């Protein structure tokens with residue numbers, strides 16, 4: 364029989380206390396034969412990755428709780444010497460599994476999860492993004508639309524990440540952008556007026572820019588009347604998803620699936 368203190372002395376990880384948190388599942392991947400690697404946004408600790416042992420077995424105790432955007436209560440162990448936590452147990456608080464039957468809703472949720480998973484730094488509390496994810500996923504269900512919720516989500520993610528410039532005035536000359544189109548260099552934070560624009564800049568139409576301002580000024584459920592303005596809503600999402608891709612230095616894998624279906 365091996366003495367416990369000797370085992371610890373030669374480097375076996377010591378088990379840390381069990382932690383409990385409210386969380387949203389961002390993404391999960393098969394790991395080995397029976398496990399899952401899960402990325403989740405913990406309300407208290409921020410984005411964390413962990414291993415759910417046996418989660419792919421038919422009668423796993425995790426059930427449907429590890430589906431993307433599942434709102435759960437999670438219990439996990441930190442492990443001293445490893446980056447990944449060990450997921451002990453989950454309790455499903457709210458599921459968005461029903462939305463997976465709708466192609467566009469399913470692709471939109473996947474894109475939202477991928478953006479949060481890629482943009483958020485590990486282990487930094489992100490209460491704003493936590494509430495944003497739940498708020499937008501619930502609105503997709505209630506309104507049965509995706510264009511407005513996605514534009515809302517994209518704009519707010521860009522703002523919370525600190526990448527949204529002034530939408531009111533030209534970043535170079537200070538001229539008002541009210542009622543006119545604006546331009547920006549890809550990845551740049553500020554918008555330019557028509558006199559200051561340079562070659563190769565992307566444009567945001569006057570209608571889309573006005574819509575973006577309105578979206579940022581109200582709660583999503585109070586904006587439903589804008590939900591039928593598909594073309595400018597898609598332009599807003601595209602403009603700011605391009606900015607996110609520039610900032611994270613890669614393409615979002617879920618984006619082509621959604622754009623193919625619209």
Ligand SMILES: [Zn+2]
Nearest residue numbers: 533536556559
């Ligand atoms: Zn200007």
